[in-house]
Amino acid sequence: MSDNAIRYISKPHPVTGVTNSKLGIWCFLASEVMFFGGLFSAYVLLRASAPSWPRGSDLLNVPLATLNTLVLITSSVTMVMAWASLALKDFSKYKRYMAATILLALVFLVVKSIEYAHKFEHHYFPATNTFYAIYFTLTGLHGLHVLGGVVVNTYFLFPGSALWKNDPEQFQGRIECAGLYWHFVDLVWIFLFPVLYLL
């Protein structure tokens, strides 16, 4: 009675057209949208009720952040390539692209921590004012999401990739989900960057 197992783990549901994990990751991303939506509305409300609000570009390092934006966008591209390599059944190429994705994410985190270190050196802390408070909170939470992505991707690069031999379809599905999450993290940054650094 092996048909009494959980269905649609690696094959998509005939009606919904998705696997369980893909639907799950979309639900998770919906909740993430509400999470960052809540934080963005906090930002809007604080800014609207503040008597004066600094221009982000005067206080923050725009060139470094621009670099970081490019790094993150590139990592999204390598993530897609990693998934596409699996679709083409090229596992070694997948490994290279996945490694590149992780590396770029780490570059992002290093650049971000350089930015933070600069701020701390000049005695700008979350407690300094509401602008820095929301800056550190939003970028910090985004940074945690990047870190989470690094952990997940590293898992799929090393121990998790053993699944490729047993069930390539399911493994490819998992990489797709990890990719969706990674694009979301990228997208959040694309909102954060202009909102905090430019406006």
Next chain:
Amino acid sequence: MQKYYGWGLPYNASVSGADVDTLIYVLHGFMILLFVGWLIFLIVALIKFRSRAGHQATYKANHFKAPTYIEVGVALFEAFLLIGFSFPIARHVRTMPPKGEALEVRVVAEQFAWNIHYPGPDGIFGKSDIKLMGPGNPLGLDRNDPAAKDDITVINQLHVPVNKPVIVHLSSKDVIHSFFLPVMRVKQDVIPGQEIPVWFQAKDAGNFEIACAQLCGLGHYRMRGFLIVEQPEQFAAWQAKYAPKVPASAPVSPAPVAKE
């Protein structure tokens, strides 16, 4: 004081409080009517359709028309309550009386007291500064400000004249409180960082109560103040009595009463 308070709504000493009371009574009448009607239906159904020998359930449900009509009726009545009562009352509460006609008072809440600040005869509130706050000056009133010379500050005692609109400007020094005058049907949250006006007009003189309605810390239960509604003469006499004596050091001369 007991004559004002009992098991029902507190005594209404406000000119416009009767509207709120009417709404509350109408609502409760409506609620009781609906509930009793519905309970009768429920009991009849439970008795009539109890399981017993020879009784069988019917598969095909009757299509009931009545619930739809009742539903629409309830919705219409809710709309009537909104338009007929709630919107006008809410607007009335939010529309301050003209500045000249009303007595203006500042009430600054803190854990766990109500600081009352009258502008004095000049009608202008003196400046206050948190640097000046101390045990003797809980409002941090700057007595060097000319407008502050005649200001009266008291704690927990809100004296107001009867039959005159009173605008209370509410603010808080620390946490959220809620300014509640049961007999005036006035309740307004006091939000730190904001000044929120609220107004009432007393129709009866008497000794009433100010309560805090929002949890504000361990002393929330004893954050009690007094609302003393007086005849205009008595109120004037009280103000004169509490008017600050001209400080010896201050070069400015005339007693505040002189301006009247």
Next chain:
Amino acid sequence: MNEKHHSHDLPFWRKYIFSLDHKVIGIQYGVTGLLFLFFGFCLMMLMRWQLAYPGQPLPLLGNLFSERMMVGGIMLPEFYNQLGAMHGTIMVFLGVVPLAVGGFGNYLVPLQIGAPDMAFPKLNMMSYWVYFLGGVTMIASFFLPEGAAQSGWTSYPPLANIATSGQTVWLVGMVLLITSSLLGSINFIVTIVQLRADGLSFFRLPFFVWAQFVTSFLLLLAFPPLEAAGVLQLMDRLAGTSFFMPSGLVVAGNPLVVSGGGNPLLWQHLFWFLAHPEVYVLILPAMGIVAEIFATNTRKPIYGYKSMVCSVIFLGFMSFIVWAHHMFLTGMSAKMSAFFQITTMIISIPSVIVLTALALSLWGGSIRFNTPMLFAVAFLPMFGIGGLTGLPLGLAASDIHLHDTYYVIGHFHYVVAPGTIFALFAGVYHWYPKVTGRKMSEVLGKIHFFLSIVLINGIFMPMFILGLAGVSRRLYDQMQYAHAQPTQPLNVFISICAWLLGLAQIPFVINFFGSLIWGKKVERNPWQATTLEWAAPSPPPHGNFDTVPQVYRGPYEYSVPGLKHDFWPQNMAQEN
């Protein structure tokens, strides 16, 4: 059965503690939830002493508490506030939601849709253990030197920002509980969308599954903003930010050293954006349970199944745009209050439709008055009172007088306590045979029911009188206010009812544990019900069904004319 899914060879800790089986996890959730309900109830019974006899030492138990809780048996106001805050938090987030969603949902949803398990068993297990950790964190905060959180379950800043360390632990606990709920809700949505048995279309789902489905969306979308708010308040408390702190605060005579520039109302908006949908998280599963029990025990289909389903979906949507009716007194403009009053009146309509449909379902039935049915029937008038008394609170004008008084306490307790919790009791009695293979005692069940229904009304009905008299909630000692003194005798009455209600739960406890041993053994379908869970053995084995179910019809085919039996199970191909 698939070798991988074989449960026999698993060690004890994999089978019963870190189990991946939705049924074991459901039981874990249910039992933990019941224990937390009991704990939260005990906190309330302690508070009721202080409320009934303010300033008098608590007899017998008074000396068991430490100096920072009670001095000579007399409760301190700080401890009273801790009890109040934790009673609310525990009942809502650790008691009712885990029992209704985690317990009943986990156990029943896969069974009712004919699935072998939840879509993500590991996520399911994680969700329980994160919840458990959150619960432990919350309870542990009582043992901090300064005690647990004491700013109310709503935790309004600035009060919560300047509160003692218990508040930080509360926030950490909340973040854990929210995470657990999110994991759970994703699992429910995926399970219901993907794993329904063949032939089980959406409009053939039992109403309970629909209720859980909508609930999951509410949890999924409403909780994250509270998580965001929780993070912001943690930042305020730990990193010294001022998200909720305006400039120029002076606490106890000393200017507060913060940058300022924040807004206390920001918290309220984020909080109530969750906490209003949360009300429906509490009530929808209860409605689902009542619908199931009604159909089974009236022996006829639910009246207006489709309009009920549409109503709960509409309810779900609307619940996201009514939140500011909790904030009518924060000085919002007349326009904004008008908007939220209108949405509030609109949301009452679908609730009335569901309630009416349930009541009309009785008409034409053949009603069996067993214990689950008694609790389920009682849900209707109790929830009705809760709903109706929401009306004066939803209109900004009458809310002026009633806001933050005992009227509010009475209102939402009628919804949640004799409403939801009665429905949950009904569910326990109804599905106990499925879970254990034995029936609970009807005699003890009826004693439990009649004592509870009388006493619970004795608790909450007088609160409306207190509220109309203007007695504020969260008062440590209402005798301090002249306007609250005349109603003090009612407090004594309420407290006595509350303690007796505590005693009235003893038959339930005896029944619950005793029936494991002495309960009458039952077959698969003791109630002669139609939905899929009754097609599985009692208790269902790992993997649930011995044959993969196929569904042929809607969920409530009772008393179909021309059939031999008065019930026609969903999975029965031909007439039985």
